[in-house]
Amino acid sequence: MAGRFWTYQKASEKYILKLATRPSTRLSDHQVRIAIGAVSLNYRDLIALKNKAGRNVDGRVPASDGAGRIVEVGSAVKQWKVGDRVAGCFFQSWQSGRFEMRHHKQDLGGTIDGMLADEVVLDENGVVAIPASMTYHQASTLPCAALTAWYSIIVRGGLASGQTVLVLGTGGVSIFALQIAHAYGAKVVVTSSSDSKLIRAQRIGATHTINYRSNPDWDKAVLKATDQLGVDHVVETGGPGTLEKSMNCVAAGGQIAQIGVLTGFGAPTCSLFPLVARNVRLDGIYVGPRDAFVAMNRFLEQKKIQPVIDRVFSFEDAPSAFEYLESGQHFGKVVISNEGNNVS
Ligand SMILES: NC(=O)c1ccc[n+]([C@@H]2O[C@H](COP(=O)([O-])OP(=O)(O)OC[C@H]3O[C@@H](n4cnc5c(N)ncnc54)[C@H](OP(=O)(O)O)[C@@H]3O)[C@@H](O)[C@H]2O)c1
Known part of the structure; x- marks a missing residue:
């Protein structure tokens, strides 16, 4: 199976977004494959695209924030099964406790590939269950913001x-x-x-x-x-x-x-x-660890808090979503939908 993905591509001093396809890779024992239903953008993604922080993201898949359905699990995975609805953790390696500098090598859409793709492969400990009442659009807004x-x-x-x-x-x-x-x-x-x-x-x-x-x-x-x-x-x-x-x-x-x-x-x-x-x-503050994400999801569910989504763009129109975020017109979150992607 091949999947589409967006990447940052260097264009003089900034980056542009480029759409491409790639074949699925084999899962290792502790990985899960996620069909992405939605991605949400953060100001950080604009910083990367506009090269405001001087960070090399050439060839990197953008976006830390995405949610979807697990479509395959590695042979040793016990905590997830096919069909589970999950979101990725911003820092894949920060499970709990104090921040450590090693986590900087594990940030989705920064040092490692992010979520703006049809399918994403993550470590089983790099995802959390999303609140049952939330759509993928809503849950995609949780991991960073x-x-x-x-x-x-x-x-x-x-x-x-x-x-x-x-x-x-x-x-x-x-x-x-x-x-x-x-x-x-x-x-x-x-x-x-x-x-x-x-x-x-x-x-x-x-x-x-x-x-x-x-x-x-x-x-x-x-x-x-x-x-x-x-x-x-x-x-x-x-x-x-x-x-x-x-x-x-x-x-x-x-x-x-x-x-x-x-x-x-x-x-x-x-x-x-x-x-x-x-x-x-x-x-x-730099986002937060996985255990805090789990606790927050429980609270959001208990209190019936619905993320505020300003506007939804299609996967193919991802560059317009970045432009809209840059315009500052939004209130709350800007989402990129990929719901045709075998996620329901
Ligand atoms: N450290 C972390 O873990 C972390 C995590 C997430 C975000 N961030 C950072 O936090 C900031 C916000 O991120 P975001 O994703 O929430 O951004 P965002 O959704 O793009 O929010 C932008 C909004 O900020 C407001 N704004 C802009 N300039 C302002 C100013 N001078 N004073 C007050 N408000 C201003 C504007 O609101 P109005 O239109 O209402 O004026 C603008 O629409 C960014 O710098 C981002 O890099 C850091």
Whole structure:
């Protein structure tokens, strides 16, 4: 059997996407073969395509996030059977515990081939069962965006009911953080460049909304919304251009989950002293381990949380999905469907 797959192909300083086919390879004893039903995109995939981080991905299959059905299992696989519905783990080797640098060699769609293909072969420990109530489209959004939000505020942050969370913008990570925090009984402050997106955020639980474009002093607005106390947790997806304001409006003893680079890879120009003065914890976050993914899926199922999908593109139209993500028009997730692919 041959399957289609997309790859990054070097084109001067950037990459373009190229569609190709490849024959199926034989499974080793501990591998599973997955027919992919859907893939979702993350900002990271744009960073790779646009070569913003200077990482060599020439010939690599893009995308960490995908879900599908197991169609074959290796001879020693006991935990999975044909027909099981699964998603891949962002870091194939990070099962639990603290992060170790060796996991950088095992990130789907980065150092190793990702999910933007008809079929993918992964180690049996590199997948998790998806929530039974979710479609492949929905489950494809979980491995990076949802797990990053979960790991940031729940596992590392220890979020408690009644606390406050600030999320920056309305992209994939932020909207999952909003949904998860809201389901935990937290109050959530959401910023966005778009008033219409802020209305959508209110509909799914945002307590306070701030347009960061029309209100450049959004940190002051966050303080006002929290009786000058600041927020207990910041889901910091902005990076160097937003960190100073995040530090200004985090509560004493709070946490900043340092996640993103939406404002670039440069160094922040601000003093870090507010972290000290406020006894704030600055947590570097890089997605999360497999056991946290399993726990998160249980929570999403219990709370009936449905991922917010903005738009779905066909497998053949994958380059348009990347362009749409780059336009920043989306609210939540952008998905690439491959449902004709023997997955139901
Ligand atoms: N460390 C990790 O484990 C990890 C995991 C996932 C993502 N990330 C990083 O986190 C960031 C978000 O990723 P994503 O996949 O969620 O992105 P995304 O879905 O593409 O979200 C982009 C959205 O971010 C908002 N935004 C852009 N510039 C902003 C700014 N200056 N201030 C506030 N909001 C801004 C915009 O929302 P509005 O349109 O509402 O303004 C934009 O639509 C990226 O830098 C990504 O690389 C890191």
